[in-house]
Amino acid sequence: MEEFTDKISLSVQKGKVDINSPYPPDMKGQPGADELTRAALDEGVSANEILNSALIPAMAIVGGLFREKKLFVPQVLMSARAMSRAMVHLKPYFTSGEIRERGVFVVGTVAGDLHDIGKNLASMMIEGSGWRVVDLGVDVKSEKFIEAAREYPGCIIGMSALLTTTMESMEKAVREMKGLMPDQKVIVGGAPLNAEFAQRIGADLYAQTPQSAVSFLNSLS
C-alpha cells in the first residue's frame, strides 16, 4: 500500500502526469499519476488513502518548495496537472460519499482583472486537498461573489488579483461582502498583496501561496 502511495506522491511532486509525458526527463517512460492511481485502486488501496497519504502531502511539498522559490509556476502547474489526473480516478468516490468533501471553495478574479493563472493554480491545489471548487472565472463583480456565497451556504470565498490597479476592486468586493455577510470567510491572494492589505480590507486571510490557502481551509473543515 505504502509503495503505491509513495509512488503516486512522487509522481505528483515531480509533475509526472502519465506514462506518455516526456516530463520530467528523468522519469521518461515510467508510469505517472494517472496509471499509478488506477493501479492502486485496482489493488485495493482506498481512495481516502490515496488522497490523504499521497496527493495532499505531495501538494503540500510542492507548495512549500514554491514558497521557497525552489519551484516555479511551470513546475507547479505540471504537479497540479498530475494531481488532477489522479483526481479523475477519485471523482467517483467523492460522488458516492466514500470520500467526504471538506467543503466548498468559491473562487474568482476580481472585477477589472482578467488574469487567471494564480486563481487556477490555487484552485487545483485546493481541489486536490479535498475541497469542491466553484470557479466564477475572471472579472467577477462583487454582486457575483455575494450571490455565490448565498448559493453555497458555509462556503469559503477566494478572491484573486494580479494587478496593483485591481486591488481597489478587491477592496470593494471584500467590503461589500462583509457589509452584507459579516461572518462570511474571505481569502485573498495575488502577487501585489500582503497581509497588511488583507487585514485593512477586512479579509480573513492573505494567502501568500496556494499552500497557505489550503492550510487555512483545512483548519476550518
Place this chain on the structure above:
Amino acid sequence: MIYTPRERVLTAMNLQKPDRVPLMCQFSIGSMMQQLKPSPAEFWYDGRVFAEGLAELCSRFNFDGILVSLHGHSPCWRESVTEIRDLEEGRQEVFFKERTELHSWSDLPMVYQLEKSINKDIAEIDIENDIPSVIDYIPVSAGLYFKIDLQHKFDIFPLLTEMTNGKYSIHGEITSPFDYLLDMLGYEQGLISLIMEPERCKAILAKFAAGIGDLAEEMCNCDIDAIKISSPFAGMGFISPEHYAEFVLPYEKAIISRIRAKGKHVYIHTCGHIDDRLELMRDSGASGLECLDPPPVGNVDLKNAFDRVGKSMFIKGNIDSVYSLLYADDEKAESDVLDIIETGRRGDGFILSTACSIAPMVSGKRILMLSELVNRSGLYQP
C-alpha cells in the same frame, strides 16, 4: 548649471549626475484618466487626445520625461465603431461588430468578445503564418490588445515633441517576445510549454523577437531618447532564473543590441520579485533597469541593486505606488520616497519613479509631492 528636463534624464541614463535626481513616473491608464477626466474611449483610441494627456500630466507634475506606453493610434478608429454609448460619468461602452468594450476612468478597458477566442495548442501553431512578421498589436493585458495602425505607427512621437517643444525626454515602449508568447498560448499553456515544448517555444520567440526588433529599430528613428522593454511575467513569481536565461534573455538581448546600435538607450521592466536575476538582466546589454519593486510587491533592495548592477546600468524606480503612494499616510509616504531618493542619488545613474505604474486612485497631491521632495532632497553637489 541648470539642466533641462530632457538633459537631466539623458545625463542619468549616461550614468552621470545632473543638477538633481530626475523624476519620471509611468502612469497607468487609469491614473491618467483619474487626473484628466477625459472621454475614456477617446483617451484610449485618439492619438492626439492621448498625447495631449501625456504632455499635460508631465507638465502638471513637474516630471522630466514622458513614457509613451501606446503608439500606433489610428486616425480612422471611429470607422470600425458602430456605437459609443455614454453610461454614467467616466464610463462608456464602445460597440464594434465583433466585440464590446467598456471604457472607464478606473483602469484599462474591458473587452467582451462576441465569440470567445480559444488559444491554439502550441503543436498547432504554424510559426510561419500564425506569428506576424510585422508586429501590428501590443498585448496590453489579458484579453486586451492595442492595434498598431501600420500607416501611423509612430505619429505620436513627433506630435509630442511638437507639443512639448522637445523639453522632455520622450521614451517609447515595446513588449518582450516572452509576453507575446504567453499571450498567444495563454499563460497556463505558455508556462507549461517552456518545459514540455522548449524548442517550439524558442522558435516562436525568435520569430516574435525579429518582428519586435524591427519595430524597435524603426521607433529609434523618432526623436526619442530611450525605449522601455516591458516584460511583466519574467520575474521570480513565474519563472526560474534558468528559464529566464533560456527563454527571456536571448530574445531581449537581440532586440536590445539593435536599439543600442541605433544610439538609443533601452531599459527593461519586469514586475515583482527579480532579486535573483539582476545580473542576468544586466547581461542583456540594456542600459537601464526599471521597476525593482520593493517588498511586498517585489524583493529588491535598492542599495543592493546599485552595488550589483549600478556600475553598468541606470536604475529607474522604485517607489511602491500602492503601499507608499496610495495607502500610506503623509508621513510614511514622504519618508519612503526620501529614503529612495537618498539611496538613489548615491548611485551613478538614477531616475526617481514609481516601480510599477502609478495606481489609478493615487491622488494628484501625492504625485505632486514627488517633485517637491526631489527638488528639496535630490540635488547633486555641483
